[in-house]
Amino acid sequence: MSESLSKLEKRTAYTLVLPAVLLVFAIVLFPIFANIWISFKDIELKDIRIPEPRAKKIVKSISENQSELKIIYKLRNSSLIQEIKNVKFQDKFPRDISPVYLDARCNFKSKKVVCNFGNWQAKYKENFEIIIKNNNGETIDKEIIKSQKPILDGKADNPLLTTNFTLENFKKVFYENNFVELLLTTFYFTFFGTVGAIVFGILAAQLVNQNFQGRTYMRGILLFPYVGPVVALAYTWTLLLDPNSGTLNALLVNFNIIETPINLLGQKYITMSILGIEFKLRLALTTVIFFEIWRYFPLAFLFILARLQAIPQSLYEAADVDGASPIQKFTHITLPQITAIISILFMIRFIWNFNKFEDIFLLTGGASGTRTLPINVYQQGFAVSDIGMGSAVSIVIVMLLLSFMIIYFRLIGKRANEV
Amino acid sequence: MKFKSLSIFLIISSFFLTCILSIWKIMATLQGLSFTNLNVTTVFIIGILLFLIFVLIGNKVNHLIKIFLLSFLFSILYFYLNEISPFWYIIGVFLITLFFTNKLKKYSMQSLKEDFISEKIIFDFITLFGIVFFAFVILFPFYIMFVTSFKTQIALLVNPLDFSLDFTRSLTELFKSYFVIFETYNFGRYILISSAVSIGTVIVTLLFAIPAAYAVARLNFFGKNFLSTSILIIYMFPAIVLVIPLYTVFSQLGLRNSIFGLLIVYTATTLPVAIYMLQGYFKSIPREIEDAGIMDGQNWFGIIFKIIIPLSLPAIASVALYVFMIAWNEFLFSLMFLDSPKSFTLSRAIQYLSGDAETPRQYLMAGSVIVTVPVLLIFIYFEKYLVSGLTSGSVKG
Structure with missing residues (x-):
């Protein structure tokens, strides 16, 4: 009895889980593995269309009373690189019409012209003609002839499914793609974006955790950048930072803080001197990182605030009795209480920042030294149209992500369950 | 001292x-x-x-x-x-x-x-x-x-620092950018598409996620632990690594430029987090209530519909709002999959507008206001639910 019940339970469980699992498998897991396949192929954006035979039908009258018509089919292979094998052609005609002249490759049977064109090379083109006449000598309606579309059929390899592989893509990724700089930029962006978001998150949480009027509103407002749509926010910031008519530059020039506008998103380096030491700052990258911090510190804030509110007040009261200073209270009570959540936040944000595409793409498009790995996937795959190469970069991302996750689960995976 | x-x-x-x-x-x-x-x-x-x-x-x-x-x-x-x-x-x-x-x-x-x-x-x-x-x-x-979005091109050129609103102008003048983007740039259509995709995603996601989350939370089956840990790992994988294979497959299947294709992708990418959030909540419902349901002769379907769903409405609401927000704000897939203005979502339409350097900035900002305001209003109104959604969804960014 109980055995059959547990069997029933299992069967129910599988029926409940299966739809979701299948969908996720098809859309999320399958592409990750498909990336491996594509990354070993020399394939470009234009290749992914399966080649198909095409025909454009043109009808011309050649006799006075239109009892005879010439039909020209402009035949072509849609692909510029691939052969189509065994192309078959078929066109239907109304009653009482028969061909006057027919190509040797074709025959006419029960109102149909059927042809066997054999193999078409890439870029294949041909003007194929037939002449038809009405057996009764009456006028043929051109429109009826025109409205009947020919059917073509042929076999072509799906370029995605062929089995010629190459290592070229990975060679290009590591040797011809400024790989070291790409990696460094990605890490700068990820690391400073994460740290900045957490620091500002701690600060904001400290503030909101105090008693003041309008505290709940403040919590809501602080989350605005996180819930707003990226597109709107990124374009607003681009407008604000624009060197020609952006508000920020106009203000700074207006108050004589700077003499000429700074192109915050379009300038790769800016030379700064602090205490007489000159150094170059990655300007556009820094700006993008600040945008990133602005947009994502709210998440860190939310988590840290939740943790702060759970710290028992008695701890602080006891510290007051012992005569602790505010800094001591922060370092000895608050910080130890939030280190767990901070380490988890750090890993989660690190991984997500590492994957960030939209923000950089909308702000700079990856120009002026803001090219990170995800941006590179887009550039290779869609701007340069080299899909194989784009996939290879994706594989690099997945590999790095997997190693982060392994580190994550080794280091703090156990702690995650406590929070 | x-x-x-x-x-x-x-x-x-x-x-x-x-x-x-x-x-x-x-x-x-x-x-x-x-x-x-x-x-x-x-x-x-x-x-x-x-x-x-x-x-x-x-x-x-x-x-x-x-x-x-x-x-x-x-x-x-x-x-x-x-x-x-x-x-x-x-x-x-x-x-x-x-x-x-x-x-x-x-x-x-x-x-x-x-x-x-x-x-x-x-x-x-x-x-x-x-x-x-x-x-x-x-x-x-x-x-x-x-x-x-309320300024005119000339006013912005004359003094880029003057953002004062001139209320002496007629209302049609003041809201001119909004009229233009609705009439010339078809924003009405994009709002409809965005709403349809987002609401569709919410419904389909819930349909798939509630049963799955219930099974993960309550039933014993082989591979359960593996499933619940892999949910989060899958969620960590970014959209950008899915884009190229999905693009190629969707091109060959003719699913690009279709709202249906977008809906599938959004649903699949939000499912893991929805399941994760819901199963956490389902686990907190006392088992005794379900046992009572089983005694009454309910099958699993009845238990989910008559007991679990009514009891976990707040959690379902926060999942729904959270998924809505993700789908509404989503940009990468709409950039990749949509290139015909007939099927643009709002985000994609604004990006398309900005691609033309001639587009005056106030139109761009009017579009941005239109895409931002619904999310912010929903957020302000349902802050309690969304904040709990954000904290348990936790990782999305």
């Missing part, structure tokens, strides 16, 4: 007052006042004077009278030392000083003798100023987005 804490108090309070007044001045400049100098040093010095008198008077005079008088004097001094400014601007200065000094009620010569007073001063001021700072930094871009 006393001198040290006094000077720290003076410098810090004056510094923060200067900062807040500078923000006020910047905001006033954006209303079309032609200030060209922040006058930081002057304000700082009279600020120090103000706070010196403030602590010297201490508790000898009623607090309210004291701050009123001092703020009044400060504003007059400010008025003479500053560039020519209208009356409302000085009123603002007065109110800011009043507010600021009111917050300093507890400081007097006596209180400056307390332990750790300099640290306390710094903490106090960072708190006070921090809130103003955060509010300003967060709201300023939203403010600029909003007001730009």
